[in-house]
Amino acid sequence: MLARPRIVGVGTATSPASYSQEEVLEAFGITDPRICSVFLNSAIERRNLDLPAPGSDGIRPVEPQGDLLDKHKRLALDMGAEALRNCLRRAGADLADLRHLCCVTSTGFLTPGISALLIRELGIDRHCSRSDIVGMGCNAGLNALNVVAGWSAANPGDLAVVLCVEACSAAYAMDSTMRTAVVNSLFGDGAGAIALRTDPAEAPLAPAGPPPGEPSNGAPAGPGILKFASCIIPDAVDAMRYDWDRDLGRFSFYLDPLIPYVVGAHAELVVDRLLSGTGLRRSDIAHWLVHSGGKKVIDAVVVNLGLTRHDVRHTTGVLRDHGNVSSGSFLFSYERLLDEGVAAAGDYGVLMTMGPGSTIETALIRW
Incomplete structure (x- = not known):
């Protein structure tokens, strides 16, 4: 492997x-x-x-x-x-x-x-x-x-x-x-x-077991990527789209007002799939890095996953300071987490993004 x-x-x-x-x-x-x-x-x-x-x-x-x-x-x-x-x-x-x-x-x-x-x-x-x-x-x-x-x-x-x-x-x-x-x-x-x-000399990471080693300066090594899980919602394929507006003669983006609730309703499904077979529960996840899609989207994810406001502090902070920066939003949150210096060796994290499709993408990482 x-x-x-x-x-x-x-x-x-x-x-x-x-x-x-x-x-x-x-x-x-x-x-x-x-x-x-x-x-x-x-x-x-x-x-x-x-x-x-x-x-x-x-x-x-x-x-x-x-x-x-x-x-x-x-x-x-x-x-x-x-x-x-x-x-x-x-x-x-x-x-x-x-x-x-x-x-x-x-x-x-x-x-x-x-x-x-x-x-x-x-x-x-x-x-x-x-x-x-x-x-x-x-x-x-x-x-x-x-x-x-x-x-x-x-x-x-x-x-x-x-x-x-x-x-x-x-x-x-x-x-x-x-x-x-x-x-x-x-x-x-x-x-x-x-x-x-990928370090060719490093033993494979597993979703459970002893924490990985730390670099010589005492800071935890960068997290390993363990697993991905996706969920597309075909019934909401037109809920988010960027298409040609004939009246304006240009492309225009559309967001259905119901999209926060559609995303929220499917968040639990895809996260449970991500954690399936790992022996982990949602309470084992120390760091949640969720796309800054908008206030209602974040609220819907928090409610449906049982998260706290502290769990999504970087998500809401990025939204406050930069708005929704689309595909790179979760990286702004990840950068803030690293700057905070609280991630420890052995910690698990979940990355989550949402967008047209309608789609929810997730990844499980471990320091």
């Missing part, structure tokens, strides 16, 4: 400008009390966004789809490069050590993809293998981690990175509808990167 991959680094980045919810309302010229209420009751204080500059009349212009695609490319490369460098720094590695780069995005489409563009822009070894996952939405970071964990296990000793880059400013529509208000109140720009390496 191959040794299991370990998470050896994480890094994040955002676009430069940060806005309060009140500032976003002002920027969009929104005064409708119903829409203002959506913004101001979102549990979000600030988000990073790249908004068009106001014209001479003080009004921010509507950006055509071509300009939004250009914005996606610019932000994706800037944020992606920063998050990748931060991740490698934390892993004690540099660009020359990278052997596989998997890039994830749902806020724009590029051919060649982000991986090829970053390899060129950053001077990464031209023989670095790569993959791009496009259009899977907020759950896609764990889909990518699952695939790249397999690559890592098959290439022990080599460094792989999953890079989630979401330029949500390039996926905004400006109109006065409640559909648009829900989306515009929620998403922010962000990128998160996570590095994996």
Whole structure:
């Protein structure tokens, strides 16, 4: 049996400008009390966004789809490069050590993809293998981690990175509808990167047994990835979608108001499947890193899994400070957990993301 991959680094980045919810309302010229209420009751204080500059009349212009695609490319490369460098720094590695780069995005489409563009822009070894996952939405970071964990296990000793880059400013529509208000109140720009390496000399990790060893500095080793579990909800396939809006002549994101309850109702099912056969119960999980999908989504997961507010403190903190940064949200939470310094050798953690499909993705990790 191959040794299991370990998470050896994480890094994040955002676009430069940060806005309060009140500032976003002002920027969009929104005064409708119903829409203002959506913004101001979102549990979000600030988000990073790249908004068009106001014209001479003080009004921010509507950006055509071509300009939004250009914005996606610019932000994706800037944020992606920063998050990748931060991740490698934390892993004690540099660009020359990278052997596989998997890039994830749902806020724009590029051919060649982000991986090829970053390899060129950053001077990464031209023989670095790569993959791009496009259009899977907020759950896609764990889909990518699952695939790249397999690559890592098959290439022990080599460094792989999953890079989630979401330029949500390039996926905004400006109109006065409640559909648009829900989306515009929620998403922010962000990128998160996570590095994996499988030690060829390390004994296989098991879901139970003695804790793994610690590095010489006394800090716990990066967690090993033990298992993944997924759940797609076909009846809710249209509940979250990014499709062409013929009235606006551009792509537009849609969130069904019932999606928090749909996700919450299936959270227990997929987590029980994740823990099945491990001998673990939910109470054995020390660290829960849940996608910052929105206040109602987080509340639904907490209720259905019997979690505490402390369990999701990083999830709610990321939502408060950055909004929903889509596929990279759970990496912002993971970074905060590491900075907190409370993870101990032997601790178990669950990563959970949700997105279009509708889909819930989970992973079980152990320090």
